[in-house]
Amino acid sequence: MSELTLTTPALLFPAISLLLLAYTNRFLAIAALIRKLHDEYQENPSKFLVGQIKNLRKRVALIRSMQFFGMASLFLCVLCMFLLFADEQLIGKWVFGTGLLLLMASLGLSLWEIQISVDALNIHLKKIEENKHTK
Template identity: 35%
Template sequence: MNIDYTVTALMFPAIPLIMGVYSNRFHTLSSLIRKIHDEYVFEKHTPPEWKDQLINLEKRIGVLKLSILFAAFGFLFNMLTVFGLYLQELFIARIIFGSCCLSMMISIIFFIIEIQISTKALRLHLSDMDIQFKE
């Protein structure tokens, strides 16, 4: 494969878009955690699935952190590819660009895992409603 600035330029729109998605997920997750915290501390309200929710939130935070971390490495590797091309180090630029693609793939895999965990969290919220509906 012949690599040049055009190939690396393909990643520039993708990386900020995916980082925006991750930032929105992180913001939503932090808002949810603050809301649950306030309900617990100020209103002394503890839902029945409290422990499961905490475990789920901790998993989501960890997985989302890894998603963001690998996307950031992907962005860094993409910039290093441009720098390698600038220095006319084609072999090194190819290796670094491969690292960029690999980092982005790992980031997306972690994001898919986070979506599965968040789906489980939604099921936890529905479970208490399901119990009340059956009664």
């Protein structure tokens, strides 16, 4: 096996940081939408809004998991750098590999959340099309 240097895990810092920022922005957008839907539901309860809220609950849970795995990946990259600094190559490689797996899990959950988001948008588009044809 080749030697792992301090710069290898350090390369992931900007990528993971940007990823976590994107996840946080998604979370904030969904939180604002949930608050808006809550107000709408208080004024005019409907099954459509309940379905949207259920969808958003699932997306919030996914984003929480995405953030958890992303942060855990970043933590393991830092730990890996410490282990490499302490001249613990083998353990450092295992920790770095685990960090990469967690990052992949985070990205996989992100793909799933995007698919749910697209499905929700398609429901809105279908509802618009149905309203257009009934007029």
